[in-house]
Amino acid sequence: MMWWNNKQGKQAHGLTMADFEWLAHRLAVTSPNARKLSKREMHAIYEECLGQVKTASVAVDAHERAEPSAVLHELIKPDALSPHAVNPDLGSPDAVKHSAHAPEVVDAELVADPAPPVMLEARVAKAAIKLLHAEMGLKPPVWMRKVRPEVLPAIAMLPGMGWHIILGKGSDGNWVVESPAGRTQVASLPAGASYSTIENTVVGEKKASLRKLFKQVLLQRSHVLFYVGFAAIIANTLALAGSLYSMQVYDRVIPTQGVPTLIVLTTGALVAAVFELVIKMARSAIQDRAMKGIDIELGHRVFQRLLNIRMDQFPPSVGSLSSQVRGYETIRAFVLAAVLYCLIDVPFAILFLLVIVMLAGLQMALVPIGFFVASMLVGLMYRKRIQAHTRSSTMASNKKLGLLVETVEGAESIKATGAGWHQLNRWGMLSRESVEEDVSIRHYSEHASYLAAFLQQSSYVVLVCMGAYIASTGLLTTGSLIACSILSGRVLAPVGALPGLIVQWGNSKISFESLEKVFSLQMDNEGVETPLVPERLLGNIMVPALQFAYKEGTQGLKIENLNIGMGEKVGIIGSIGAGKSTLLKLLGGLYKPVQGTVLLDGLDMQQLSRPWLSEQIGYIPQEIRLLQGSLRDNLTIGLVGITDAAILAACEATGLIRLVSGHAKGLDLQIAEGGAGVSGGQKQLIALTRLLLAKPNMWLLDEPTSAMDEGTEGQALTAIQQAATATQTLLLVTHKPALVALVNRLIVLGPQGILIDGPRDAVLQRLQGRPSTTAPAETVTVNAQEGV
Numbered sequence: 195m196m197w198w199n200n201k202q203g204k205q206a207h208g209l210t211m212a213d214f215e216w217l218a219h220r221l222a223v224t225s226p227n228a229r230k231l232s233k234r235e236m237h238a239i240y241e242e243c244l245g246q247v248k249t250a251s252v253a254v255d256a257h258e259r260a261e262p263s264a265v266l267h268e269l270i271k272p273d274a275l276s277p278h279a280v281n282p283d284l285g286s287p288d289a290v291k292h293s294a295h296a297p298e299v300v301d302a303e304l305v306a307d308p309a310p311p312v313m314l315e316a317r318v319a320k321a322a323i324k325l326l327h328a329e330m331g332l333k334p335p336v337w338m339r340k341v342r343p344e345v346l347p348a349i350a351m352l353p354g355m356g357w358h359i360i361l362g363k364g365s366d367g368n369w370v371v372e373s374p375a376g377r378t379q380v381a382s383l384p385a386g387a388s389y390s391t392i393e394n395t396v397v398g399e400k401k402a403s404l405r406k407l408f409k410q411v412l413l414q415r416s417h418v419l420f421y422v423g424f425a426a427i428i429a430n431t432l433a434l435a436g437s438l439y440s441m442q443v444y445d446r447v448i449p450t451q452g453v454p455t456l457i458v459l460t461t462g463a464l465v466a467a468v469f470e471l472v473i474k475m476a477r478s479a480i481q482d483r484a485m486k487g488i489d490i491e492l493g494h495r496v497f498q499r500l501l502n503i504r505m506d507q508f509p510p511s512v513g514s515l516s517s518q519v520r521g522y523e524t525i526r527a528f529v530l531a532a533v534l535y536c537l538i539d540v541p542f543a544i545l546f547l548l549v550i551v552m553l554a555g556l557q558m559a560l561v562p563i564g565f566f567v568a569s570m571l572v573g574l575m576y577r578k579r580i581q582a583h584t585r586s587s588t589m590a591s592n593k594k595l596g597l598l599v600e601t602v603e604g605a606e607s608i609k610a611t612g613a614g615w616h617q618l619n620r621w622g623m624l625s626r627e628s629v630e631e632d633v634s635i636r637h638y639s640e641h642a643s644y645l646a647a648f649l650q651q652s653s654y655v656v657l658v659c660m661g662a663y664i665a666s667t668g669l670l671t672t673g674s675l676i677a678c679s680i681l682s683g684r685v686l687a688p689v690g691a692l693p694g695l696i697v698q699w700g701n702s703k704i705s706f707e708s709l710e711k712v713f714s715l716q717m718d719n720e721g722v723e724t725p726l727v728p729e730r731l732l733g734n735i736m737v738p739a740l741q742f743a744y745k746e747g748t749q750g751l752k753i754e755n756l757n758i759g760m761g762e763k764v765g766i767i768g769s770i771g772a773g774k775s776t777l778l779k780l781l782g783g784l785y786k787p788v789q790g791t792v793l794l795d796g797l798d799m800q801q802l803s804r805p806w807l808s809e810q811i812g813y814i815p816q817e818i819r820l821l822q823g824s825l826r827d828n829l830t831i832g833l834v835g836i837t838d839a840a841i842l843a844a845c846e847a848t849g850l851i852r853l854v855s856g857h858a859k860g861l862d863l864q865i866a867e868g869g870a871g872v873s874g875g876q877k878q879l880i881a882l883t884r885l886l887l888a889k890p891n892m893w894l895l896d897e898p899t900s901a902m903d904e905g906t907e908g909q910a911l912t913a914i915q916q917a918a919t920a921t922q923t924l925l926l927v928t929h930k931p932a933l934v935a936l937v938n939r940l941i942v943l944g945p946q947g948i949l950i951d952g953p954r955d956a957v958l959q960r961l962q963g964r965p966s967t968t969a970p971a972e973t974v975t976v977n978a979q980e981g982v
């Protein structure tokens with residue numbers, strides 16, 4: 195039997211893409227207030243979880259395959275689970291045979307066996323369903339082993355049957371269950387099933403502040419804190435054994451020379467030490483696991499927040515933004531350290547202090563208490579100074595990162611214009627600034643830690659001295675004194691850590707303020723609880739009145755009235771800086787007007803779900819940024835179920851095929867970060883080809899052929915003409931006369947807004963100062979302030 199049949203056996207209750215889509219649909223039906231997800235969003239969530247399977251399956255494959263043949267190797271290579279493999283067609287053996295990756299000669303036994311289906315095994319499937327709930331703004335699912343009729347409907351993973359929704363119990367006692375295949379009844383539910391009730395509660399995830407986010411992520415793992423706390427109680431109680439052992443040895447064994455007692459006590463102390471070691475190791479393993487989970491979840495949520503920032507809100511400095519976003523690591527480190535400190539270190543310091551009081555009296559406790567107050571003062575004294583320097587250092591290093599990004603991206607211009615020295619000067623200034631601040635931070639941090647160590651050492655000496663004095667009066671035995679000195683270490687260590695923790699608090703406060711600024715930026719669909727996801731976009735645009743400015747108080751774009759009907763092909767022309775690209779971004783919903791609205795099919799664009807808009811509107815920006823990956827990745831990014839055949843057909847249409855067939859790697863041609871490795875014209879061809887594959891319902895193209903030669907441009911224009919159907923709206927910003935052929939209406943934009951708007955030929959003739967022969971003059975709207 196082939197190895198993957200075993201695997202299939204394991205995945206008998208795997209979650210396929212179709213199951214996942216169906217579950218999302220059922221959740222949306224049961225919770226009408228939940229955010230509706232577009233198909234692409236669902237696929238993105240599924241693919242994210244599929245990524246985890248990919249990694250896991252590669253590890254399992256390596257383990258399970260005794261002698262992998264080359265062909266088998268080819269069939270199970272991670273590409274078999276690539277995003278296009280989500281297409282159910284590709285899951286079939288035929289698809290594997292016909293895929294571009296399939297080997298030419300296939301082992302007969304292998305052909306007979308079905309290809310491993312693309313599905314998520316139960317654990318990952320549950321993670322995908324949890325993510326689905328989060329994206330829809332629903333409470334996370336809680337998995338149970340048993341289901342009661344009063345909590346239905348429930349999502350269920352039924353071993354041997356797959357994923358179902360349990361709807362209820364019929365009068366005949368049978369369970370009514372539903373799957374993508376339809377409804378059916380079962381007499382009993384199989385053993386080993388998991389259930390999660392579908393709740394109709396929307397939690398309004400989008401409004402979460404940074405503070406809430408941290409609270410939420412940490413509270414989700416509160417059970418880990420419980421385990422860690424429990425382990426700490428045992429470890430610390432066992433640690434108490436060490437000090438009591440010393441006390442007994444000095445007070446009972448040495449005076450009586452009781453060797454058997456010594457053996458018993460030593461054995462007990464050693465066993466306690468072994469237990470302590472095991473418990474500590476377990477605690478560290480649990481802690482590491484929780485930390486990993488917290489880091490992954492926080493990173494995910496912060497990055498997601500970054501992706502959801504509305505385009506007009508994006509800060510201009512890449513460097514500052516990226517280090518602001520990274521700040522969550524500092525906050526997470528402090529929050530965890532503080533939580534563990536308060537939950538574990540402090541209570542045990544108090545417990546050990548109480549034991550000291552019991553053994554040696556109240557006066558002995560005054561020393562650590564005094565030390566605690568002194569440590570607190572040291573921490574607070576240095577916190578303010580360190581915080582001030584950290585703020586300046588963070589700002590300087592943010593600017594340095596920004597400068598670095600700018601220099602790397604603009605290396606060519608810098609070299610060509612000889613601006614290297616200028617950048618070097620800026621770098622030098624910023625480096626000096628940040629190094630000076632860093633030296634000050636190190637200086638104060640070291641001072642704080644030296645003072646803490648000094649206080650700890652002095653307290654120990656004072657404590658032993660006081661103990662010895664009490665012992666000399668006969669109120670304390672030698673054994674108790676030794677036990678007290680051992681315990682004092684456990685009391686003083688957490689107190690000694692206090693200044694460091696206070697300083698860490700200062701640093702994390704700065705990161706928190708920085709990250710809070712990112713969180714305060716407005717997001718796509720800001721303030722809209724349930725963004726709309728209409729069936730399809732028709733492409734009727736209405737702008738009753740609109741104003742936009744990049745910065746408050748600066749002159750921006752002003753549109754009095756603009757109506758574009760479904761299927762219209764409109765060209766936007768005008769002088770440089772007139773606002774053509776800005777208008778296109780406003781009409782694409784990437785920017786939000788400062789005043790007024792853009793209505794798309796009669797709905798306020800800001801109410802329409804951003805992912806849905808991205809799916810429906812094909813937008814090519816003026817400056818195209820490709821992403822690191824293969825040419826195939828760049829062509830299919832954000833798209834689902836795209837076959838190689840479709841990619842090649844689109845490449846043929848646009849002319850990109852010349853790049854594909856002219857390169858030894860074809861579609862696997864690697865594109866570096868930012869799109870390095872392909873020319874400007876090729877980048878535009880790639881963007882256009884991707885758009886043909888995306889099949890949008892509305893087209894917004896910003897100078898899509900500006901870097902192309904005449905021949906390539908001609909082919910690209912034909913491709914656009916054929917792809918943008920008569921009912922699809924097309925808006926085209928251009929300076930090139932050749933592109934005007936694609937449109938039948940022209941809008942001339944100027945700094946004051948729309949100057950001329952009318953049928954193409956009439957507007958062109960008007961611009962050339964000739965009367966129109968093809969359109970009556972009144973069809974051309976001319977703004978009174980015309981100034982082209």
Ligand SMILES: Nc1ncnc2c1ncn2[C@@H]1O[C@H](COP(=O)(O)OP(=O)(O)OP(=O)(O)O)[C@@H](O)[C@H]1O
Pocket residue numbers: 744745768769770771772773774775776777816
């Ligand atoms: N991100 C930005 N931040 C601030 N101002 C901007 C930004 N982008 C554009 N502008 C300004 O807004 C105005 C309109 O710019 P826009 O790019 O829309 O013009 P355009 O008509 O497309 O120009 P071109 O034909 O040169 O592409 C310009 O004055 C420009 O300086």
